[in-house]
Amino acid sequence: MTVSVMEETLNPYQIAQQQIDAAAAYLNLPEHVTQILKQPKRVLSVSFSVRMDDGSIRVFEGYRAQHNDAIGPTKGGIRFHPEVTLDEVKALSMWMSFKCGVVGLPYGGGKGGVICDPRELSKGELERVSRAFMEAIADFVGPDKDIPAPDVYTTPQIMGWMMDTYSRLKGVNSPGVITGKPLIIGGSKGRNEATAQGCVYTILAALKDRQLPVQNATAAVQGFGNAGRIAARLLSEAGCRIVAVSDSKGGIYDPNGLDIERISALKDHSSIREYGESFVISNAALLELDVDILVPAALENVITAVNADRIKAKIVAEAANGPTTPEADRVLAAKGITVIPDVLANAGGVTVSYFEWVQNLMNYYWSEAEVLGKLETNMIQSYVAVRDLAQEHSTDLRTAAYMISIKRIAAAMEARGWI
Numbered sequence: 001m002t003v004s005v006m007e008e009t010l011n012p013y014q015i016a017q018q019q020i021d022a023a024a025a026y027l028n029l030p031e032h033v034t035q036i037l038k039q040p041k042r043v044l045s046v047s048f049s050v051r052m053d054d055g056s057i058r059v060f061e062g063y064r065a066q067h068n069d070a071i072g073p074t075k076g077g078i079r080f081h082p083e084v085t086l087d088e089v090k091a092l093s094m095w096m097s098f099k100c101g102v103v104g105l106p107y108g109g110g111k112g113g114v115i116c117d118p119r120e121l122s123k124g125e126l127e128r129v130s131r132a133f134m135e136a137i138a139d140f141v142g143p144d145k146d147i148p149a150p151d152v153y154t155t156p157q158i159m160g161w162m163m164d165t166y167s168r169l170k171g172v173n174s175p176g177v178i179t180g181k182p183l184i185i186g187g188s189k190g191r192n193e194a195t196a197q198g199c200v201y202t203i204l205a206a207l208k209d210r211q212l213p214v215q216n217a218t219a220a221v222q223g224f225g226n227a228g229r230i231a232a233r234l235l236s237e238a239g240c241r242i243v244a245v246s247d248s249k250g251g252i253y254d255p256n257g258l259d260i261e262r263i264s265a266l267k268d269h270s271s272i273r274e275y276g277e278s279f280v281i282s283n284a285a286l287l288e289l290d291v292d293i294l295v296p297a298a299l300e301n302v303i304t305a306v307n308a309d310r311i312k313a314k315i316v317a318e319a320a321n322g323p324t325t326p327e328a329d330r331v332l333a334a335k336g337i338t339v340i341p342d343v344l345a346n347a348g349g350v351t352v353s354y355f356e357w358v359q360n361l362m363n364y365y366w367s368e369a370e371v372l373g374k375l376e377t378n379m380i381q382s383y384v385a386v387r388d389l390a391q392e393h394s395t396d397l398r399t400a401a402y403m404i405s406i407k408r409i410a411a412a413m414e415a416r417g418w419i
């Protein structure tokens with residue numbers, strides 16, 4: 001099939017809708033079901049003002065989208081990024097619904113975003129932005145309603161400030177309103193590693209399915225934050241050779257393998273490029289390396305109709321949300337590349353967020369081994385279910401994952417009498 005670069009949309013909301021159509025085509029659903037799923041049920045758009053360190057007042061814009069709450073309260077992270085858009089937040093909330101559906105969590109999907117660049121804010125400004133955004137959305141979220149969590153450029157500390165603001169506003173201690181919190185105020189053991197750990201469980205399963213050895217399997221990881229940095233470390237600990245990693249400023253590449261611990265230390269104190277000038281590689285070139293495993297762990301739309309034909313990895317594990325466009329999906333499938341879709345590959349994060357919320361509601365906390373044991377079981381069972389359904393219908397893993405989720409959400413809507 002010829003891919004038209006000109007026709008390809010990079011709008012994440014339209015992409016999410018296309019993905020729903022692709023799965024719905026296998027499901028024989030009434031048209032109104034896909035119509036319901038193709039847009040969020042509720043969206044809140046807010047603007048709020050914050051006093052900056054120099055005394056000036058700055059106005060920020062933010063969003064929270066709740067896609068579907070038939071299965072349970074909505075759930076999903078809050079992103080702080082200069083390029084956040086309403087359509088992106090809507091798409092991210094839809095992807096959260098399908099993610100929770102595929103791993104069987106009792107949640108629908110939600111997502112939030114604030115247009116800002118936290119790298120340019122002081123710690124005090126960041127705290128005031130975080131608290132002001134939570135104040136602006138406080139009546140829209142809640143432990144039984146919509147439960148935020150971290151996403152790009154938001155951290156456990158930000159979750160802590162937001163939980164504190166919500167608790168003060170409601171006059172009760174309410175740890176269950178948000179997950180990804182610091183341990184001391186109700187965070188869960190294992191949440192910090194959960195997204196990467198879940199992703200690595202699916203990669204190991206896919207390597208096995210493709211009869212590829214883990215030892216010395218080569219991997220390139222784009223993005224060196226919560227998802228990417230920890231995925232690189234865990235893959236390396238599993239025996240893989242990490243040949244390239246990157247952050248927003250570019251990447252480094254060594255075909256003989258990178259020292260991930262050293263790069264982590266560099267990232268904390270200066271820049272990963274201090275690893276050595278001769279190792280520098282662009283983010284675009286990293287994606288096209290001849291590796292066994294490619295882990296996009298940064299932002300959307302990095303594998304598109306433009307570069308899909310040049311992707312050489314055998315397995316693409318989407319730690320990021322939305323890194324591959326539908327056109328690129330078709331090209332990768334035709335090339336025999338296994339794409340472990342975001343809604344499955346990065347579902348470890350929300351799975352342990354669910355465990356955190358359950359622990360908050362019980363006020364009783366589990367050991368790390370217990371959390372990770374439950375995570376592994378759930379990820380592997382979900383992977384196997386998706387893989388088997390994909391094989392049964394001769395389709396790709398993303399479509400099969402959506403089929404599983406859409407069926408669950410439709411059944412919940414039917415049970416509630418919505419459809």
Ligand SMILES: NC(=O)C1=CN([C@@H]2O[C@H](COP(=O)(O)OP(=O)(O)OC[C@H]3O[C@@H](n4cnc5c(N)ncnc54)[C@H](O)[C@@H]3O)[C@@H](O)[C@H]2O)C=CC1
Pocket residue numbers: 150151152153154195222223224225226227228246247248249283297298299300319320321322346347349350
């Ligand atoms: N944190 C979590 O629990 C989860 C995160 N995700 C997804 O994983 C992806 C990354 O999120 P986190 O690791 O949490 O964010 P983070 O804020 O911890 O790290 C983001 C990383 O991406 C890098 N980056 C930013 N722009 C880039 C670009 N244009 N090219 C290459 N690298 C770039 C940053 O330098 C940073 O290293 C996002 O798509 C997010 O939605 C998905 C599920 C859960």
Ligand SMILES: O=C(O)CCC(=O)C(=O)O
Pocket residue numbers: 075076077078096099147148149150151179180321346347349350351353354
């Ligand atoms: O932990 C969560 O609740 C959601 C994390 C998230 O935003 C995601 O999975 O994309």
